[in-house]
Amino acid sequence: MFNLYITALKSLAVKETNRYLRIWVQTLVPPVITTSLYFVIFGNLIGGRIGQMDGFSYMEFIVPGLIMMSVITSSYSNVASSFFSQKFQKNIEELLIAPVPTHVIIWGFVIGGLGRSILVGTLVTLISLFFVPLHVFSWFIVIVTLLMTAILFSLAGLLNGIFAQSFDDVSIVPTFVLQPLTYLGGVFYAISMLPPVWQAISKINPIVYMISGFRYGFLGTIDVPIGLSMGILVLFIVVLYSVCWYLIDRGRGLRS
Amino acid sequence: MTNALEIKDLKKVYATGVEALRGIDLTVVAGDFYALLGPNGAGKSTTIGIITSLVNKTSGTVKVFGYDIDTDLVRAKQQIGLVPQEFNFNPFETVEQIVVNQAGYYGVPRKEALKRSEKYLKQSDLWEKRHVRARMLSGGMKRRLMIARALMHEPRLLILDEPTAGVDIELRREMWDFLRKLNENGTTIILTTHYLEEAEMLCRNIGIIQTGEVIENTSMKNLLAKLQFETFIFDLAPYEKEPVITGYQSIFEDQLTLAVEVERNQGINDLFEQFSAQGIQVLSMRNKSNRLEELFLKITEEKR
Numbered sequence: 001m002f003n004l005y006i007t008a009l010k011s012l013a014v015k016e017t018n019r020y021l022r023i024w025v026q027t028l029v030p031p032v033i034t035t036s037l038y039f040v041i042f043g044n045l046i047g048g049r050i051g052q053m054d055g056f057s058y059m060e061f062i063v064p065g066l067i068m069m070s071v072i073t074s075s076y077s078n079v080a081s082s083f084f085s086q087k088f089q090k091n092i093e094e095l096l097i098a099p100v101p102t103h104v105i106i107w108g109f110v111i112g113g114l115g116r117s118i119l120v121g122t123l124v125t126l127i128s129l130f131f132v133p134l135h136v137f138s139w140f141i142v143i144v145t146l147l148m149t150a151i152l153f154s155l156a157g158l159l160n161g162i163f164a165q166s167f168d169d170v171s172i173v174p175t176f177v178l179q180p181l182t183y184l185g186g187v188f189y190a191i192s193m194l195p196p197v198w199q200a201i202s203k204i205n206p207i208v209y210m211i212s213g214f215r216y217g218f219l220g221t222i223d224v225p226i227g228l229s230m231g232i233l234v235l236f237i238v239v240l241y242s243v244c245w246y247l248i249d250r251g252r253g254l255r256s
Numbered sequence: 257m258t259n260a261l262e263i264k265d266l267k268k269v270y271a272t273g274v275e276a277l278r279g280i281d282l283t284v285v286a287g288d289f290y291a292l293l294g295p296n297g298a299g300k301s302t303t304i305g306i307i308t309s310l311v312n313k314t315s316g317t318v319k320v321f322g323y324d325i326d327t328d329l330v331r332a333k334q335q336i337g338l339v340p341q342e343f344n345f346n347p348f349e350t351v352e353q354i355v356v357n358q359a360g361y362y363g364v365p366r367k368e369a370l371k372r373s374e375k376y377l378k379q380s381d382l383w384e385k386r387h388v389r390a391r392m393l394s395g396g397m398k399r400r401l402m403i404a405r406a407l408m409h410e411p412r413l414l415i416l417d418e419p420t421a422g423v424d425i426e427l428r429r430e431m432w433d434f435l436r437k438l439n440e441n442g443t444t445i446i447l448t449t450h451y452l453e454e455a456e457m458l459c460r461n462i463g464i465i466q467t468g469e470v471i472e473n474t475s476m477k478n479l480l481a482k483l484q485f486e487t488f489i490f491d492l493a494p495y496e497k498e499p500v501i502t503g504y505q506s507i508f509e510d511q512l513t514l515a516v517e518v519e520r521n522q523g524i525n526d527l528f529e530q531f532s533a534q535g536i537q538v539l540s541m542r543n544k545s546n547r548l549e550e551l552f553l554k555i556t557e558e559k560r
Contacts, residue, residue: 001330004363011360015353022348090344094405097308097338098361099330255312256270256305 008100009108016112020078027078027116028123031070035124038066039131042188053190054221060135063128064215065187068149070124072182072207073174075117075150076157079109080170083161092254102249106158106241113154114147121146141217141226148233149210155240162247162254186211191223206232258322260286260335260413260444261307266316268302268468276302278468279316284446284461286321286412289439291455291476292448294465295556300448301341303465304417308338321412334362337411339402341418347391351382354390355405362409369408376404379434396427403431407438414438415446420454432458452548456480466556480548482555487544488524490514493537501530515544 020027039059047058054061086092095105125134136142164170185207191199202208203224213229216222222229248254261284268277277299284290294300305311307318309325318325323332345354352373359369377383380400385393390401399419406414416435420428428451435458439445449455455462455476462479464472472479492499492512504527505517518524531538 004330007363007365008361010366011357014360015349015357018349018353086346089346090340090342091346093310093340093344094358095361096310097333097336098358099333099363100361101330251312255310 004099005101005104008098009104009111012095012100012104012108013111013115016078016082016108017115019082020112020116027074028120031074031120032123032127035066035070036127038062039128043131054219056135056219056221057132059132060219061190061215062188063125063132064218065185065211067121067124067128068146068211068214069182069187071117071121071146071150072153072178072210074120075113075153076160076178077170077174078116079113079154079157080160080164080173081157082112083109083158084164084167084170087161087164087253088167096251096254102245105248106155106244109158109161110151110154113157114150117150117153118146121150136218137220138217141213143217145210145213145217145229145233148230148237149214152210152233152236152240155237155244158244159240159247162244162252165253181205181207186215186223190221206236209233258286259319260284260288260321261446262317262319263303263307264317266303266306266318267314268299268306268311269314276468277306277314277316280465280468280470282463282470282473284413284444286444287439287442288444288461289435289459290444290446291459291462292446292465293452293455293462293552294448298465299468300465301417302468304338304415304446304448308336308415309333334409335412337406337409337414339406339414339416339419341421343398343402345390345398345401345405348389350387350389351377351393351401352386354401355408358405359408364409372408372410373404376407380404396423399423399427400431403434411443413444413446417448418450419447420449420451428454452552456548464552464555472555476548485517485519485522487515487517489542489544490516490531491539491541492531493539495534495536497534499531499534499536501527 043059043062047062050058052058083092128134160170160173184202185205186202191202191208191212194202209224209229209232212223213226213233216226216229261282263280263282265279265281266277267279269275280299280303282303292300292303302311306313307320307325309329320332321335323335325332349357355373355376356366356369359372360366364372373386374383377386380403382397382400382404385397390398393401403416403419420431423431432454435445435447447455447459459476461475462472463470489509490513492514494512499514501514501516504522507515509515516527518527528538
């Protein structure tokens with residue numbers, strides 16, 4: 001039975017990977033263009049006037065946040081739109097009638113989100129090399145934070161896909177929730193720069209912990225302790241995974 | 257012999273309160289070619305949905321080749337291939353990707369899946385189109401693709417929900433031959449269709465569902481034996497004096513078209529003798545509707 005599940009997982013992962021590669025103009029190019037513009041405008045043009053942040057040039061400071069932003073957006077939107085499209089076109093039924101357990105369905109979609117976000121993250125990192133040299137404090141922290149964040153937002157995207165009834169529902173959360181939380185999560189500034197009240201409020205935002213952890217991996221500077229960042233990531237992954245598992249297993253929006 | 261499908265006291269009440277199934281019992285023996293018929297909204301699709309895990313049942317039991325969907329769902333699913341009513345593949349994937357992925361979901365390794373894709377796509381006359389995106393296929397090709405996809409894990413029970421809807425007559429006959437061969441090779445087939453001629457030609461046993469209840473579950477032969485009369489249509493050549501037919505119920509549909517009800521065992525020789533005696537020339541003769549269709553309408557009307 002284990003072999004069956006592994007083969008099923010491979011098939012779903014290949015299908016999901018083919019999907020975002022097939023439409024690479026929509027899935028890979030836009031985040032690269034957007035972050036390139038951020039590098040040029042905020043890093044190069046405005047950044048020069050801002051000066052140093054935690055001992056690094058502004059451009060060096062925002063690179064981890066911008067990579068993380070593209071990873072978050074890519075993983076979330078990949079899974080949300082893929083899952084909802086399959087629901088909308090009814091080809092999710094291919095999976096539902098097959099002996100594919102819910103864990104395999106979840107991981108199949110997560111692998112798709114993970115693959116796309118890693119690819120986008122790598123492309124954005126390569127673009128950043130045109131502006132600043134790559135500075136890595138701990139590869140281990142960089143990789144672990146990147147993977148966990150991509151998994152977390154793939155699961156969040158899956159949850160969005162499960163509840164979505166229309167294509168509008170797939171774009172509402174990224175526009176009205178994800179984007180503001182990412183911008184306010186310390187991509188362009190250090191949380192420690194904020195007044196104490198806003199620092200406290202910012203710490204309710206889970207994205208703060210991801211960007212802080214990721215920046216720590218690159219620069220060695222932190223807004224919140226790295227252990228706390230990792231703990232928050234693990235906690236959110238466990239909670240989101242459990243909710244997704246429960247909903248898919250019960251057939252929420254999938255079975256009548 | 258193990259039954260391919262055993263349904264006992266199956267009930268389904270949707271969240272809206274609609275009672276789609278009111279405790280149906282159904283048995284399909286292994287190797288059968290079984291027709292599941294019923295008017296729209298009778299509960300056929302709900303039944304198929306429950307068997308294939310697309311619909312959650314309210315109560316009752318379903319066993320597929322002895323595997324209970326409550327306790328042995330994985331094995332039950334492995335036995336079933338489903339050809340749904342609506343196209344439900346990803347239109348942007350190629351024909352080959354669709355069938356190979358589907359096999360993967362059933363644990364068929366990619367190498368083996370590619371081999372099988374050649375076999376089933378050739379059988380379905382789609383091999384030349386294997387690299388074409390599904391949305392570019394014609395309606396008939398899409399139907400064949402759905403059948404090929406359902407066969408990739410070589411199921412013992414194939415369920416076809418109106419597989420020939422919208423398919424032209426030539427292709428429909430090709431599909432009938434294909435399904436017959438499949439059944440001869442041991443695959444149990446359950447077919448729902450609105451073309452009752454199709455059910456009569458292909459199926460050995462039949463179940464009729466109406467308003468969530470099974471109102472007939474018998475062999476095709478037994479069911480057709482219940483037919484009390486058949487209606488024949490006679491196209492007549494222009495005549496001088498309107499014919500008078502005795503001993504039969506008859507009605508003129510138009511001046512030269514006569515519909516005659518012929519009771520079971522009554523025969524039509526006497527009818528022709530009456531036409532000849534009155535100098536009426538019969539140009540052609542045909543059934544008003546398919547025999548099963550007539551019976552189906554009668555049964556469902558009675559139970560309404």
